[in-house]
Amino acid sequence: DAGVIQSPRHEVTEMGQEVTLRCKPISGHDYLFWYRQTMMRGLELLIYFNNNVPIDDSGMPEDRFSAKMPNASFSTLKIQPSEPRDSAVYFCASSKTGLNSPLHFGNGTRLTVT
Amino acid sequence: GNSVTQMEGPVTLSEEAFLTINCTYTATGYPSLFWYVQYPGEGLQLLLKATKADDKGSNKGFEATYRKETTSFHLEKGSVQVSDSAVYFCALSTPKARQLTFGSGTQLTVLP
Numbered sequence: 001d002a003g004v005i006q007s008p009r010h011e012v013t014e015m016g017q018e019v020t021l022r023c024k025p026i027s028g029h030d031y032l033f034w035y036r037q038t039m040m041r042g043l044e045l046l047i048y049f050n051n052n053v054p055i056d057d058s059g060m061p062e063d064r065f066s067a068k069m070p071n072a073s074f075s076t077l078k079i080q081p082s083e084p085r086d087s088a089v090y091f092c093a094s095s096k097t098g099l100n101s102p103l104h105f106g107n108g109t110r111l112t113v114t
Numbered sequence: 115g116n117s118v119t120q121m122e123g124p125v126t127l128s129e130e131a132f133l134t135i136n137c138t139y140t141a142t143g144y145p146s147l148f149w150y151v152q153y154p155g156e157g158l159q160l161l162l163k164a165t166k167a168d169d170k171g172s173n174k175g176f177e178a179t180y181r182k183e184t185t186s187f188h189l190e191k192g193s194v195q196v197s198d199s200a201v202y203f204c205a206l207s208t209p210k211a212r213q214l215t216f217g218s219g220t221q222l223t224v225l226p
Contacts, residue, residue: 043216103158104159106157
């Protein structure tokens with residue numbers, strides 16, 4: 001089992017640029033979650049999908065953020081345009097049956113916006 | 115709403131010391147309770163869980179007991195190792211919740 005795979009591990013970009021983060025969930029997992037982690041705000045749920053359909057995007061900070069899941073094995077989180085306050089570690093996680101089953105996290109993408 | 119309050123860190127212990135990290139919660143409905151651990155440079159991973167009152171979750175020498183009367187789920191380990199150095203997160207979910215509620219995390223450092 002390869003686990004949840006995220007890419008890139010690190011991303012450094014300039015303010016105003018578009019950033020795309022990628023995630024491959026564990027095969028057979030029906031739920032996919034995007035989290036953001038900062039020192040100030042801790043872990044925040046941005047959006048989650050069930051069977052590739054977005055269920056709750058109330059955590060997405062603003063319209064600059066968008067997420068897609070075109071198929072069961074791939075998801076993207078896009079920030080356009082990026083701002084310095086978006087600097088954080090972004091985690092993707094998947095689970096088999098939702099919130100009461102263990103979440104399997106990827107190793108995260110550390111985003112720095114200068 | 116749901117909330118989780120964790121013991122403030124950081125916590126520094128010597129190897130073989132006893133560990134307790136306090137966690138209390140408020141929940142709408144009957145929660146399931148979790149402890150996740152995050153090692154440096156990695157994502158969170160489930161350490162243990164309990165789904166009903168008086169259940170004890172255990173894994174890798176860590177234990178936590180679901181105490182409904184005190185709304186607590188304290189994490190304990192009898193003898194910590196340097197390799198236990200990590201950030202520990204208490205979390206809960208309820209049947210109607212649309213997300214896991216995480217505590218703020220407790221940084222543990224174990225010195226040799």
